Amino acid sequence: MASKDNQGSGAFIRTESAFRHFISPEPNAQFPAEKGRYALYISPTCPWAHRTSIVRILKGLENIIDLYELHPSMGPKGWYFSGEGSSLPADPLYGFKYLPDLYKKADPSFTGPFTVPMLWDKRTHTVVNNESSEIIRMLTTAFDHLLPEHLREVNRPGGGLYPKHLQSSIDEVNSWVYNLINNGVYKTGFATTQQAYDANLYPLFEGLDRVEQLLSSPAPSDGGSPETKSRKYLLGDNLTETDVRLYTTIIRFDVAYRPVFLCSLKSIRHDYPSIYSWLRRLHWDQDSRETNAAFHSTSAPYLDVYGPSYAAARHKKVFGGQGPLIVPGGPTPLIDQL
Ligand SMILES: N[C@@H](CCC(=O)N[C@@H](CS)C(=O)NCC(=O)O)C(=O)O
Known part of the structure:
Protein backbone atom coordinates (compact mmCIF):
# COMPACT_ATOMS: atom_id res chain seq x y z
CA MET A 1 0.00 0.00 0.00
CA ALA A 2 1.22 3.49 -0.80
CA SER A 3 3.36 4.79 2.05
CA LYS A 4 6.46 6.76 2.93
CA ASP A 5 9.35 5.71 5.11
CA ASN A 6 8.08 5.94 8.67
CA GLN A 7 11.30 7.49 9.96
CA GLY A 8 11.69 4.89 12.68
CA SER A 9 8.49 5.70 14.60
CA GLY A 10 6.67 2.60 13.37
CA ALA A 11 3.89 4.84 12.03
CA PHE A 12 2.33 4.34 8.60
CA ILE A 13 2.40 7.59 6.60
CA ARG A 14 0.44 7.72 3.33
CA THR A 15 2.09 9.30 0.28
CA GLU A 16 0.25 12.07 -1.62
CA SER A 17 -1.13 10.97 -4.99
CA ALA A 18 1.01 12.25 -7.88
CA PHE A 19 -1.30 12.76 -10.91
CA ARG A 20 -3.95 15.39 -10.28
CA HIS A 21 -5.51 16.49 -13.60
CA PHE A 22 -9.25 16.96 -13.92
CA ILE A 23 -11.71 15.84 -16.57
CA SER A 24 -14.01 18.72 -17.44
CA PRO A 25 -17.37 19.02 -19.20
CA GLU A 26 -15.86 21.88 -21.30
CA PRO A 27 -15.16 20.57 -24.84
CA ASN A 28 -11.91 22.57 -25.12
CA ALA A 29 -10.46 21.40 -21.80
CA GLN A 30 -7.18 19.46 -21.68
CA PHE A 31 -9.20 16.39 -20.60
CA PRO A 32 -12.76 16.86 -21.89
CA ALA A 33 -15.51 14.42 -20.86
CA GLU A 34 -16.01 12.11 -23.85
CA LYS A 35 -17.57 8.69 -24.25
CA GLY A 36 -15.01 5.88 -24.60
CA ARG A 37 -11.95 8.06 -24.01
CA ARG A 156 -31.01 12.91 -8.33
CA PRO A 157 -32.82 12.65 -4.98
CA GLY A 158 -31.58 15.39 -2.64
CA GLY A 159 -29.50 17.05 -5.37
CA GLY A 160 -26.96 14.29 -5.95
CA LEU A 161 -23.82 12.88 -4.38
CA TYR A 162 -22.19 16.24 -3.62
CA PRO A 163 -25.01 18.80 -3.61
CA LYS A 164 -24.16 22.48 -3.02
CA HIS A 165 -26.23 22.82 0.15
CA LEU A 166 -24.40 19.89 1.81
CA GLN A 167 -20.86 20.52 0.59
CA SER A 168 -19.45 21.97 3.79
CA SER A 169 -21.03 19.19 5.93
CA ILE A 170 -19.79 16.53 3.48
CA ASP A 171 -16.26 17.96 3.52
CA GLU A 172 -16.28 18.14 7.30
CA VAL A 173 -17.48 14.53 7.82
CA ASN A 174 -15.17 13.22 5.06
CA SER A 175 -12.20 14.80 6.77
CA TRP A 176 -12.55 13.07 10.15
CA VAL A 177 -13.83 9.83 8.60
CA TYR A 178 -10.68 9.76 6.44
CA ASN A 179 -8.26 10.48 9.28
CA LEU A 180 -9.82 8.27 11.93
CA ILE A 181 -11.41 5.46 9.90
CA ASN A 182 -10.53 5.13 6.16
CA ASN A 183 -6.84 5.73 6.81
CA GLY A 184 -7.11 4.81 10.51
CA VAL A 185 -7.42 1.10 9.73
CA TYR A 186 -4.17 1.29 7.73
CA LYS A 187 -2.37 3.27 10.42
CA THR A 188 -3.43 0.57 12.89
CA GLY A 189 -2.77 -2.47 10.68
CA PHE A 190 0.56 -1.29 9.28
CA ALA A 191 1.99 0.02 12.58
CA THR A 192 5.32 -1.60 13.33
CA THR A 193 5.57 -0.56 16.98
CA GLN A 194 3.15 -1.07 19.87
CA GLN A 195 3.17 2.68 20.42
CA ALA A 196 2.13 3.47 16.83
CA TYR A 197 -0.57 0.77 16.99
CA ASP A 198 -2.03 2.10 20.26
CA ALA A 199 -1.88 5.66 18.98
CA ASN A 200 -4.23 4.78 16.12
CA LEU A 201 -6.41 1.96 17.44
CA TYR A 202 -8.30 4.05 20.01
CA PRO A 203 -8.97 7.04 17.72
CA LEU A 204 -10.28 4.58 15.07
CA PHE A 205 -12.96 3.35 17.47
CA GLU A 206 -13.73 6.90 18.61
CA GLY A 207 -14.39 7.60 14.92
CA LEU A 208 -16.72 4.60 14.65
CA ASP A 209 -18.53 5.69 17.85
CA ARG A 210 -19.04 9.09 16.26
CA VAL A 211 -20.48 7.53 13.07
CA GLU A 212 -22.80 5.33 15.16
CA GLN A 213 -24.07 8.42 16.94
CA LEU A 214 -24.56 10.28 13.66
CA LEU A 215 -26.51 7.43 12.05
CA SER A 216 -28.73 6.99 15.08
CA SER A 217 -29.69 10.66 15.18
CA PRO A 218 -32.69 12.02 13.22
CA ALA A 219 -32.11 13.39 9.71
CA PRO A 220 -31.86 17.20 9.65
CA SER A 221 -35.07 17.25 7.56
CA ASP A 222 -37.01 15.70 10.46
CA GLY A 223 -36.28 18.75 12.56
CA GLY A 224 -35.26 16.44 15.38
CA SER A 225 -38.65 14.67 15.54
CA PRO A 226 -38.62 12.29 18.51
CA GLU A 227 -40.49 9.62 16.50
CA THR A 228 -37.67 9.24 14.01
CA LYS A 229 -35.07 6.93 15.46
CA SER A 230 -32.33 7.16 12.90
CA ARG A 231 -31.36 8.59 9.56
CA LYS A 232 -31.09 6.54 6.38
CA TYR A 233 -27.75 7.92 5.21
CA LEU A 234 -24.86 9.75 6.88
CA LEU A 235 -25.97 13.21 5.82
CA GLY A 236 -29.73 12.62 6.04
CA ASP A 237 -32.37 11.19 3.71
CA ASN A 238 -30.23 10.86 0.60
CA LEU A 239 -27.13 9.04 -0.48
CA THR A 240 -24.01 11.22 -0.80
CA GLU A 241 -20.34 10.57 -1.56
CA THR A 242 -19.73 10.36 2.21
CA ASP A 243 -21.71 7.09 2.27
CA VAL A 244 -19.64 5.72 -0.60
CA ARG A 245 -16.35 6.69 1.09
CA LEU A 246 -17.31 5.10 4.40
CA TYR A 247 -18.93 2.00 2.87
CA THR A 248 -15.71 0.72 1.30
CA THR A 249 -14.02 0.67 4.70
CA ILE A 250 -16.95 -0.74 6.69
CA ILE A 251 -17.67 -3.61 4.26
CA ARG A 252 -14.07 -4.78 4.86
CA PHE A 253 -14.11 -4.24 8.62
CA ASP A 254 -15.34 -7.48 10.20
CA VAL A 255 -13.87 -9.69 7.47
CA ALA A 256 -10.42 -8.10 7.18
CA TYR A 257 -9.54 -5.05 9.27
CA ARG A 258 -10.68 -6.57 12.55
CA PRO A 259 -8.96 -9.97 12.22
CA VAL A 260 -5.99 -9.04 10.00
CA PHE A 261 -5.24 -5.39 10.81
CA LEU A 262 -5.82 -6.00 14.56
CA CYS A 263 -8.66 -3.45 14.71
CA SER A 264 -9.95 -5.61 17.48
CA LEU A 265 -11.68 -3.50 20.14
CA LYS A 266 -15.16 -4.09 18.68
CA SER A 267 -16.90 -5.49 15.62
CA ILE A 268 -19.42 -3.73 13.39
CA ARG A 269 -21.98 -6.56 13.65
CA HIS A 270 -22.01 -6.84 17.44
CA ASP A 271 -21.22 -3.34 18.65
CA TYR A 272 -22.49 -0.84 16.10
CA PRO A 273 -26.18 -1.59 15.33
CA SER A 274 -26.87 1.59 13.34
CA ILE A 275 -23.71 1.24 11.24
CA TYR A 276 -24.45 -2.44 10.61
CA SER A 277 -27.99 -1.77 9.48
CA TRP A 278 -26.79 1.10 7.18
CA LEU A 279 -24.12 -1.26 5.79
CA ARG A 280 -26.55 -4.08 5.11
CA ARG A 281 -29.10 -1.74 3.51
CA LEU A 282 -26.49 -0.53 1.05
CA HIS A 283 -24.94 -3.93 0.47
CA TRP A 284 -28.17 -5.83 -0.17
CA ASP A 285 -29.90 -3.13 -2.20
CA GLN A 286 -30.14 -4.70 -5.62
CA ASP A 287 -33.20 -3.09 -7.12
CA SER A 288 -33.50 0.56 -6.20
CA ARG A 289 -32.99 3.21 -8.82
CA GLU A 290 -30.97 5.19 -6.31
CA THR A 291 -28.11 2.66 -6.02
CA ASN A 292 -28.41 0.61 -9.22
CA ALA A 293 -26.88 -2.32 -7.22
CA ALA A 294 -23.58 -0.40 -7.20
CA PHE A 295 -22.65 -1.52 -3.68
CA HIS A 296 -23.68 -5.17 -4.00
CA SER A 297 -22.21 -5.82 -7.43
CA THR A 298 -18.83 -4.35 -6.50
CA SER A 299 -18.45 -6.13 -3.13
CA ALA A 300 -20.47 -9.39 -2.99
CA PRO A 301 -18.13 -11.30 -5.35
CA TYR A 302 -15.08 -10.29 -3.30
CA LEU A 303 -16.18 -10.60 0.34
CA ASP A 304 -14.22 -13.83 0.74
CA VAL A 305 -11.13 -12.35 -0.92
CA TYR A 306 -10.69 -9.35 1.41
CA GLY A 307 -9.31 -11.45 4.33
CA PRO A 308 -6.64 -13.31 2.32
CA SER A 309 -5.58 -10.24 0.37
CA TYR A 310 -5.18 -8.03 3.47
CA ALA A 311 -3.34 -10.86 5.25
CA ALA A 312 -0.88 -10.98 2.33
CA ALA A 313 -0.53 -7.17 2.29
CA ARG A 314 0.24 -6.97 6.04
CA HIS A 315 2.59 -9.95 5.87
CA LYS A 316 4.56 -8.15 3.18
CA LYS A 317 4.43 -4.68 4.72
CA VAL A 318 5.01 -5.50 8.39
CA PHE A 319 7.07 -8.70 8.18
CA GLY A 320 8.79 -8.15 4.83
CA GLY A 321 7.18 -11.35 3.57
CA GLN A 322 9.12 -13.42 6.14
CA GLY A 323 7.60 -16.21 8.21
CA PRO A 324 4.35 -18.10 7.70
CA LEU A 325 1.37 -16.35 6.14
CA ILE A 326 -1.73 -17.28 8.14
CA VAL A 327 -5.14 -16.21 6.87
CA PRO A 328 -7.80 -15.96 9.62
CA GLY A 329 -11.15 -17.68 8.97
CA GLY A 330 -14.64 -16.19 9.23
CA PRO A 331 -16.63 -14.48 10.39
CA THR A 332 -19.62 -16.66 9.56
CA PRO A 333 -21.58 -15.44 7.71
CA LEU A 334 -19.36 -12.85 6.06
CA ILE A 335 -22.31 -10.46 6.25
CA ASP A 336 -25.81 -11.04 7.63
CA GLN A 337 -28.94 -10.67 5.55
CA LEU A 338 -30.98 -7.52 6.12
N1 LIG B 1 -4.68 8.28 -2.02
C1 LIG B 1 -4.86 7.19 -2.88
C2 LIG B 1 -4.45 5.90 -2.19
C3 LIG B 1 -4.50 4.71 -3.10
C4 LIG B 1 -3.76 3.51 -2.52
O1 LIG B 1 -3.04 3.61 -1.52
N2 LIG B 1 -3.92 2.35 -3.15
C5 LIG B 1 -3.17 1.16 -2.72
C6 LIG B 1 -4.06 -0.08 -2.75
S1 LIG B 1 -5.31 -0.10 -1.53
C7 LIG B 1 -2.07 0.88 -3.73
O2 LIG B 1 -2.32 0.83 -4.91
N3 LIG B 1 -0.83 0.68 -3.27
C8 LIG B 1 0.25 0.31 -4.15
C9 LIG B 1 1.60 0.43 -3.52
O3 LIG B 1 1.69 0.97 -2.42
O4 LIG B 1 2.57 -0.01 -4.12
C10 LIG B 1 -6.32 7.20 -3.29
O5 LIG B 1 -7.20 7.41 -2.44
O6 LIG B 1 -6.58 7.02 -4.47
Whole structure:
Protein backbone atom coordinates (compact mmCIF):
# COMPACT_ATOMS: atom_id res chain seq x y z
CA MET A 1 0.00 0.00 0.00
CA ALA A 2 1.22 3.49 -0.80
CA SER A 3 3.36 4.79 2.05
CA LYS A 4 6.46 6.76 2.93
CA ASP A 5 9.35 5.71 5.11
CA ASN A 6 8.08 5.94 8.67
CA GLN A 7 11.30 7.49 9.96
CA GLY A 8 11.69 4.89 12.68
CA SER A 9 8.49 5.70 14.60
CA GLY A 10 6.67 2.60 13.37
CA ALA A 11 3.89 4.84 12.03
CA PHE A 12 2.33 4.34 8.60
CA ILE A 13 2.40 7.59 6.60
CA ARG A 14 0.44 7.72 3.33
CA THR A 15 2.09 9.30 0.28
CA GLU A 16 0.25 12.07 -1.62
CA SER A 17 -1.13 10.97 -4.99
CA ALA A 18 1.01 12.25 -7.88
CA PHE A 19 -1.30 12.76 -10.91
CA ARG A 20 -3.95 15.39 -10.28
CA HIS A 21 -5.51 16.49 -13.60
CA PHE A 22 -9.25 16.96 -13.92
CA ILE A 23 -11.71 15.84 -16.57
CA SER A 24 -14.01 18.72 -17.44
CA PRO A 25 -17.37 19.02 -19.20
CA GLU A 26 -15.86 21.88 -21.30
CA PRO A 27 -15.16 20.57 -24.84
CA ASN A 28 -11.91 22.57 -25.12
CA ALA A 29 -10.46 21.40 -21.80
CA GLN A 30 -7.18 19.46 -21.68
CA PHE A 31 -9.20 16.39 -20.60
CA PRO A 32 -12.76 16.86 -21.89
CA ALA A 33 -15.51 14.42 -20.86
CA GLU A 34 -16.01 12.11 -23.85
CA LYS A 35 -17.57 8.69 -24.25
CA GLY A 36 -15.01 5.88 -24.60
CA ARG A 37 -11.95 8.06 -24.01
CA TYR A 38 -11.05 7.13 -20.41
CA ALA A 39 -10.32 3.89 -18.52
CA LEU A 40 -10.30 3.17 -14.79
CA TYR A 41 -7.74 0.66 -13.55
CA ILE A 42 -8.75 -0.94 -10.26
CA SER A 43 -8.19 -3.87 -7.99
CA PRO A 44 -11.47 -4.98 -6.39
CA THR A 45 -9.91 -5.41 -2.93
CA CYS A 46 -8.59 -1.83 -2.67
CA PRO A 47 -11.05 0.39 -0.77
CA TRP A 48 -9.87 3.55 -2.57
CA ALA A 49 -10.42 1.93 -5.97
CA HIS A 50 -13.73 0.54 -4.74
CA ARG A 51 -15.02 4.11 -4.27
CA THR A 52 -14.55 4.75 -7.98
CA SER A 53 -16.15 1.50 -9.19
CA ILE A 54 -19.21 2.25 -7.03
CA VAL A 55 -19.61 5.80 -8.33
CA ARG A 56 -19.13 4.64 -11.95
CA ILE A 57 -22.19 2.41 -11.54
CA LEU A 58 -24.20 4.87 -9.40
CA LYS A 59 -23.80 7.40 -12.20
CA GLY A 60 -24.57 4.92 -15.00
CA LEU A 61 -21.16 5.48 -16.62
CA GLU A 62 -20.54 1.81 -17.54
CA ASN A 63 -20.74 2.52 -21.28
CA ILE A 64 -18.82 5.77 -21.07
CA ILE A 65 -15.75 4.87 -18.96
CA ASP A 66 -14.00 1.48 -19.32
CA LEU A 67 -13.15 -0.50 -16.18
CA TYR A 68 -10.03 -2.69 -16.21
CA GLU A 69 -9.68 -5.05 -13.29
CA LEU A 70 -6.31 -6.27 -11.97
CA HIS A 71 -5.59 -9.25 -9.71
CA PRO A 72 -7.00 -8.83 -6.16
CA SER A 73 -3.55 -9.03 -4.46
CA MET A 74 -0.32 -7.26 -5.38
CA GLY A 75 2.57 -9.37 -6.64
CA PRO A 76 6.31 -8.72 -6.15
CA LYS A 77 6.21 -6.17 -9.00
CA GLY A 78 3.02 -4.47 -7.79
CA TRP A 79 -0.49 -4.71 -9.20
CA TYR A 80 -0.74 -7.07 -12.18
CA PHE A 81 -3.14 -8.72 -14.60
CA SER A 82 -3.46 -12.44 -13.89
CA GLY A 83 -6.45 -13.64 -15.92
CA GLU A 84 -7.71 -15.31 -12.74
CA GLY A 85 -11.29 -14.71 -11.56
CA SER A 86 -12.41 -11.31 -12.77
CA SER A 87 -8.89 -10.02 -13.51
CA LEU A 88 -8.19 -9.36 -17.18
CA PRO A 89 -5.37 -11.52 -18.63
CA ALA A 90 -3.40 -8.43 -19.72
CA ASP A 91 -3.82 -4.70 -20.15
CA PRO A 92 -6.36 -4.31 -22.99
CA LEU A 93 -4.73 -1.14 -24.31
CA TYR A 94 -1.03 -2.02 -24.58
CA GLY A 95 -0.78 -5.67 -23.53
CA PHE A 96 1.15 -4.83 -20.34
CA LYS A 97 1.17 -7.34 -17.48
CA TYR A 98 1.94 -4.82 -14.71
CA LEU A 99 0.32 -1.55 -13.66
CA PRO A 100 3.71 0.17 -13.15
CA ASP A 101 4.31 -0.19 -16.93
CA LEU A 102 1.36 2.12 -17.58
CA TYR A 103 2.65 4.72 -15.13
CA LYS A 104 6.08 4.51 -16.79
CA LYS A 105 4.48 4.97 -20.21
CA ALA A 106 2.84 8.16 -18.94
CA ASP A 107 6.00 9.40 -17.22
CA PRO A 108 9.24 7.42 -17.56
CA SER A 109 10.73 9.30 -14.59
CA PHE A 110 7.90 8.34 -12.20
CA THR A 111 9.15 6.07 -9.43
CA GLY A 112 5.87 5.30 -7.68
CA PRO A 113 3.99 4.44 -5.68
CA PHE A 114 2.07 2.74 -8.50
CA THR A 115 -1.39 2.83 -7.01
CA VAL A 116 -4.95 1.95 -7.89
CA PRO A 117 -7.32 3.53 -8.69
CA MET A 118 -5.76 5.07 -11.77
CA LEU A 119 -7.69 6.99 -14.42
CA TRP A 120 -6.13 6.76 -17.87
CA ASP A 121 -6.64 8.86 -21.00
CA LYS A 122 -6.61 6.61 -24.08
CA ARG A 123 -6.29 9.60 -26.44
CA THR A 124 -3.10 11.13 -25.03
CA HIS A 125 -1.79 7.90 -23.43
CA THR A 126 -1.33 9.32 -19.99
CA VAL A 127 -2.54 9.19 -16.39
CA VAL A 128 -5.24 11.77 -15.71
CA ASN A 129 -5.52 11.25 -11.98
CA ASN A 130 -4.72 8.64 -9.31
CA GLU A 131 -6.47 10.17 -6.29
CA SER A 132 -9.77 8.44 -5.55
CA SER A 133 -11.41 11.39 -3.81
CA GLU A 134 -10.87 13.50 -6.94
CA ILE A 135 -11.79 10.74 -9.41
CA ILE A 136 -15.19 10.26 -7.75
CA ARG A 137 -15.88 14.01 -7.97
CA MET A 138 -15.12 13.95 -11.72
CA LEU A 139 -17.34 10.93 -12.29
CA THR A 140 -20.08 12.63 -10.28
CA THR A 141 -20.27 15.83 -12.30
CA ALA A 142 -18.09 16.00 -15.44
CA PHE A 143 -20.05 13.53 -17.60
CA ASP A 144 -23.61 14.65 -16.78
CA HIS A 145 -24.26 16.15 -20.23
CA LEU A 146 -23.67 12.66 -21.73
CA LEU A 147 -26.14 10.97 -19.36
CA PRO A 148 -29.93 10.55 -19.39
CA GLU A 149 -31.79 13.24 -17.45
CA HIS A 150 -32.52 11.13 -14.35
CA LEU A 151 -28.82 10.35 -13.77
CA ARG A 152 -27.70 13.97 -13.81
CA GLU A 153 -26.84 15.44 -10.41
CA VAL A 154 -29.57 18.08 -10.46
CA ASN A 155 -32.24 15.41 -10.89
CA ARG A 156 -31.01 12.91 -8.33
CA PRO A 157 -32.82 12.65 -4.98
CA GLY A 158 -31.58 15.39 -2.64
CA GLY A 159 -29.50 17.05 -5.37
CA GLY A 160 -26.96 14.29 -5.95
CA LEU A 161 -23.82 12.88 -4.38
CA TYR A 162 -22.19 16.24 -3.62
CA PRO A 163 -25.01 18.80 -3.61
CA LYS A 164 -24.16 22.48 -3.02
CA HIS A 165 -26.23 22.82 0.15
CA LEU A 166 -24.40 19.89 1.81
CA GLN A 167 -20.86 20.52 0.59
CA SER A 168 -19.45 21.97 3.79
CA SER A 169 -21.03 19.19 5.93
CA ILE A 170 -19.79 16.53 3.48
CA ASP A 171 -16.26 17.96 3.52
CA GLU A 172 -16.28 18.14 7.30
CA VAL A 173 -17.48 14.53 7.82
CA ASN A 174 -15.17 13.22 5.06
CA SER A 175 -12.20 14.80 6.77
CA TRP A 176 -12.55 13.07 10.15
CA VAL A 177 -13.83 9.83 8.60
CA TYR A 178 -10.68 9.76 6.44
CA ASN A 179 -8.26 10.48 9.28
CA LEU A 180 -9.82 8.27 11.93
CA ILE A 181 -11.41 5.46 9.90
CA ASN A 182 -10.53 5.13 6.16
CA ASN A 183 -6.84 5.73 6.81
CA GLY A 184 -7.11 4.81 10.51
CA VAL A 185 -7.42 1.10 9.73
CA TYR A 186 -4.17 1.29 7.73
CA LYS A 187 -2.37 3.27 10.42
CA THR A 188 -3.43 0.57 12.89
CA GLY A 189 -2.77 -2.47 10.68
CA PHE A 190 0.56 -1.29 9.28
CA ALA A 191 1.99 0.02 12.58
CA THR A 192 5.32 -1.60 13.33
CA THR A 193 5.57 -0.56 16.98
CA GLN A 194 3.15 -1.07 19.87
CA GLN A 195 3.17 2.68 20.42
CA ALA A 196 2.13 3.47 16.83
CA TYR A 197 -0.57 0.77 16.99
CA ASP A 198 -2.03 2.10 20.26
CA ALA A 199 -1.88 5.66 18.98
CA ASN A 200 -4.23 4.78 16.12
CA LEU A 201 -6.41 1.96 17.44
CA TYR A 202 -8.30 4.05 20.01
CA PRO A 203 -8.97 7.04 17.72
CA LEU A 204 -10.28 4.58 15.07
CA PHE A 205 -12.96 3.35 17.47
CA GLU A 206 -13.73 6.90 18.61
CA GLY A 207 -14.39 7.60 14.92
CA LEU A 208 -16.72 4.60 14.65
CA ASP A 209 -18.53 5.69 17.85
CA ARG A 210 -19.04 9.09 16.26
CA VAL A 211 -20.48 7.53 13.07
CA GLU A 212 -22.80 5.33 15.16
CA GLN A 213 -24.07 8.42 16.94
CA LEU A 214 -24.56 10.28 13.66
CA LEU A 215 -26.51 7.43 12.05
CA SER A 216 -28.73 6.99 15.08
CA SER A 217 -29.69 10.66 15.18
CA PRO A 218 -32.69 12.02 13.22
CA ALA A 219 -32.11 13.39 9.71
CA PRO A 220 -31.86 17.20 9.65
CA SER A 221 -35.07 17.25 7.56
CA ASP A 222 -37.01 15.70 10.46
CA GLY A 223 -36.28 18.75 12.56
CA GLY A 224 -35.26 16.44 15.38
CA SER A 225 -38.65 14.67 15.54
CA PRO A 226 -38.62 12.29 18.51
CA GLU A 227 -40.49 9.62 16.50
CA THR A 228 -37.67 9.24 14.01
CA LYS A 229 -35.07 6.93 15.46
CA SER A 230 -32.33 7.16 12.90
CA ARG A 231 -31.36 8.59 9.56
CA LYS A 232 -31.09 6.54 6.38
CA TYR A 233 -27.75 7.92 5.21
CA LEU A 234 -24.86 9.75 6.88
CA LEU A 235 -25.97 13.21 5.82
CA GLY A 236 -29.73 12.62 6.04
CA ASP A 237 -32.37 11.19 3.71
CA ASN A 238 -30.23 10.86 0.60
CA LEU A 239 -27.13 9.04 -0.48
CA THR A 240 -24.01 11.22 -0.80
CA GLU A 241 -20.34 10.57 -1.56
CA THR A 242 -19.73 10.36 2.21
CA ASP A 243 -21.71 7.09 2.27
CA VAL A 244 -19.64 5.72 -0.60
CA ARG A 245 -16.35 6.69 1.09
CA LEU A 246 -17.31 5.10 4.40
CA TYR A 247 -18.93 2.00 2.87
CA THR A 248 -15.71 0.72 1.30
CA THR A 249 -14.02 0.67 4.70
CA ILE A 250 -16.95 -0.74 6.69
CA ILE A 251 -17.67 -3.61 4.26
CA ARG A 252 -14.07 -4.78 4.86
CA PHE A 253 -14.11 -4.24 8.62
CA ASP A 254 -15.34 -7.48 10.20
CA VAL A 255 -13.87 -9.69 7.47
CA ALA A 256 -10.42 -8.10 7.18
CA TYR A 257 -9.54 -5.05 9.27
CA ARG A 258 -10.68 -6.57 12.55
CA PRO A 259 -8.96 -9.97 12.22
CA VAL A 260 -5.99 -9.04 10.00
CA PHE A 261 -5.24 -5.39 10.81
CA LEU A 262 -5.82 -6.00 14.56
CA CYS A 263 -8.66 -3.45 14.71
CA SER A 264 -9.95 -5.61 17.48
CA LEU A 265 -11.68 -3.50 20.14
CA LYS A 266 -15.16 -4.09 18.68
CA SER A 267 -16.90 -5.49 15.62
CA ILE A 268 -19.42 -3.73 13.39
CA ARG A 269 -21.98 -6.56 13.65
CA HIS A 270 -22.01 -6.84 17.44
CA ASP A 271 -21.22 -3.34 18.65
CA TYR A 272 -22.49 -0.84 16.10
CA PRO A 273 -26.18 -1.59 15.33
CA SER A 274 -26.87 1.59 13.34
CA ILE A 275 -23.71 1.24 11.24
CA TYR A 276 -24.45 -2.44 10.61
CA SER A 277 -27.99 -1.77 9.48
CA TRP A 278 -26.79 1.10 7.18
CA LEU A 279 -24.12 -1.26 5.79
CA ARG A 280 -26.55 -4.08 5.11
CA ARG A 281 -29.10 -1.74 3.51
CA LEU A 282 -26.49 -0.53 1.05
CA HIS A 283 -24.94 -3.93 0.47
CA TRP A 284 -28.17 -5.83 -0.17
CA ASP A 285 -29.90 -3.13 -2.20
CA GLN A 286 -30.14 -4.70 -5.62
CA ASP A 287 -33.20 -3.09 -7.12
CA SER A 288 -33.50 0.56 -6.20
CA ARG A 289 -32.99 3.21 -8.82
CA GLU A 290 -30.97 5.19 -6.31
CA THR A 291 -28.11 2.66 -6.02
CA ASN A 292 -28.41 0.61 -9.22
CA ALA A 293 -26.88 -2.32 -7.22
CA ALA A 294 -23.58 -0.40 -7.20
CA PHE A 295 -22.65 -1.52 -3.68
CA HIS A 296 -23.68 -5.17 -4.00
CA SER A 297 -22.21 -5.82 -7.43
CA THR A 298 -18.83 -4.35 -6.50
CA SER A 299 -18.45 -6.13 -3.13
CA ALA A 300 -20.47 -9.39 -2.99
CA PRO A 301 -18.13 -11.30 -5.35
CA TYR A 302 -15.08 -10.29 -3.30
CA LEU A 303 -16.18 -10.60 0.34
CA ASP A 304 -14.22 -13.83 0.74
CA VAL A 305 -11.13 -12.35 -0.92
CA TYR A 306 -10.69 -9.35 1.41
CA GLY A 307 -9.31 -11.45 4.33
CA PRO A 308 -6.64 -13.31 2.32
CA SER A 309 -5.58 -10.24 0.37
CA TYR A 310 -5.18 -8.03 3.47
CA ALA A 311 -3.34 -10.86 5.25
CA ALA A 312 -0.88 -10.98 2.33
CA ALA A 313 -0.53 -7.17 2.29
CA ARG A 314 0.24 -6.97 6.04
CA HIS A 315 2.59 -9.95 5.87
CA LYS A 316 4.56 -8.15 3.18
CA LYS A 317 4.43 -4.68 4.72
CA VAL A 318 5.01 -5.50 8.39
CA PHE A 319 7.07 -8.70 8.18
CA GLY A 320 8.79 -8.15 4.83
CA GLY A 321 7.18 -11.35 3.57
CA GLN A 322 9.12 -13.42 6.14
CA GLY A 323 7.60 -16.21 8.21
CA PRO A 324 4.35 -18.10 7.70
CA LEU A 325 1.37 -16.35 6.14
CA ILE A 326 -1.73 -17.28 8.14
CA VAL A 327 -5.14 -16.21 6.87
CA PRO A 328 -7.80 -15.96 9.62
CA GLY A 329 -11.15 -17.68 8.97
CA GLY A 330 -14.64 -16.19 9.23
CA PRO A 331 -16.63 -14.48 10.39
CA THR A 332 -19.62 -16.66 9.56
CA PRO A 333 -21.58 -15.44 7.71
CA LEU A 334 -19.36 -12.85 6.06
CA ILE A 335 -22.31 -10.46 6.25
CA ASP A 336 -25.81 -11.04 7.63
CA GLN A 337 -28.94 -10.67 5.55
CA LEU A 338 -30.98 -7.52 6.12
N1 LIG B 1 -4.68 8.28 -2.02
C1 LIG B 1 -4.86 7.19 -2.88
C2 LIG B 1 -4.45 5.90 -2.19
C3 LIG B 1 -4.50 4.71 -3.10
C4 LIG B 1 -3.76 3.51 -2.52
O1 LIG B 1 -3.04 3.61 -1.52
N2 LIG B 1 -3.92 2.35 -3.15
C5 LIG B 1 -3.17 1.16 -2.72
C6 LIG B 1 -4.06 -0.08 -2.75
S1 LIG B 1 -5.31 -0.10 -1.53
C7 LIG B 1 -2.07 0.88 -3.73
O2 LIG B 1 -2.32 0.83 -4.91
N3 LIG B 1 -0.83 0.68 -3.27
C8 LIG B 1 0.25 0.31 -4.15
C9 LIG B 1 1.60 0.43 -3.52
O3 LIG B 1 1.69 0.97 -2.42
O4 LIG B 1 2.57 -0.01 -4.12
C10 LIG B 1 -6.32 7.20 -3.29
O5 LIG B 1 -7.20 7.41 -2.44
O6 LIG B 1 -6.58 7.02 -4.47
